[in-house]
Amino acid sequence: MVQLVLVRHGESTANFDNTYTGWSDVDLTAHGRAQAHVAGQLIAASGLQFTAVHTSMLRRAIMTAYIIQDELHANWLPITKSWRLNERHYGALRGLNKDKTRALFGRQQVAQWRRSYTAEPPHLARAHHQRRYAHWPTSIIPPVRA
Numbered sequence: 641m642v643q644l645v646l647v648r649h650g651e652s653t654a655n656f657d658n659t660y661t662g663w664s665d666v667d668l669t670a671h672g673r674a675q676a677h678v679a680g681q682l683i684a685a686s687g688l689q690f691t692a693v694h695t696s697m698l699r700r701a702i703m704t705a706y707i708i709q710d711e712l713h714a715n716w717l718p719i720t721k722s723w724r725l726n727e728r729h730y731g732a733l734r735g736l737n738k739d740k741t742r743a744l745f746g747r748q749q750v751a752q753w754r755r756s757y758t759a760e761p762p763h764l765a766r767a768h769h770q771r772r773y774a775h776w777p778t779s780i781i782p783p784v785r786a
Contacts, residue, residue, distance in 0.1 A: 645688065649704040650675035658738050662730035663768075665699050676704040680711025693717050696725035697772050723773060728754075729782045732762035 650672030654661040668676070690712070695705045702721065709715050733741060733753070742750045753761040763785045773780060 643688065645683065645690075647679055647683075647704065647708065649698075649700040650679075650707075652700040654735075659735055660730040660733040660738060660741070661700075662727050662734050663698065664734050668700050668703050672700070673703070673707060676707035677711060679704075680708035683708060684712050690714060690717055693719045694725060695719060695721055696727070697721045697723050698726055701725070723776055723780055730761050731764050731782050732785075734764075 649668065651669045652661060652666045652672055653669055654664065654666045655672070656669050693705050693709065695701045702719075705719060706715075709717060709719075730753075738750075752759045760782075763783050765785055767781055767784050769781070
């Protein structure tokens with residue numbers, strides 16, 4: 641039987657600062673690293689055996705995966721990284737304080753941007769091309785303001 645274990649990354653610096661991250665590549669806080677260690681210990685105690693690890697292309701998720709692998713003594717497992725596992729891209733909201741954004745745009749509008757499958761947050765002023773996405777089609781990068 642195939643089993644899938646989903647783990648969200650530990651607390652990031654953006655979580656701590658209450659800012660939108662999306663595809664911003666922020667690090668884990670000390671608390672986030674501790675959360676990842678606890679998650680790994682709980683998974684180890686479950687007795688589950690893994691054959692692979694999949695993660696987003698973002699540091700906070702990658703570091704969480706590494707820490708959990710350390711706890712499982714399973715650093716030999718292959719890791720597949722994909723942009724498809726990245727968090728939602730928040731466009732021009734990236735780096736903005738969540739409370740200030742709700743005050744500026746209204747709670748309902750922000751909730752729609754965050755929870756809808758079709759609503760798009762404000763577009764970026766310019767495209768952010770990063771080397772990590774160079775071998776993927778440019779269509780994965782969110783649109784910019786016209």
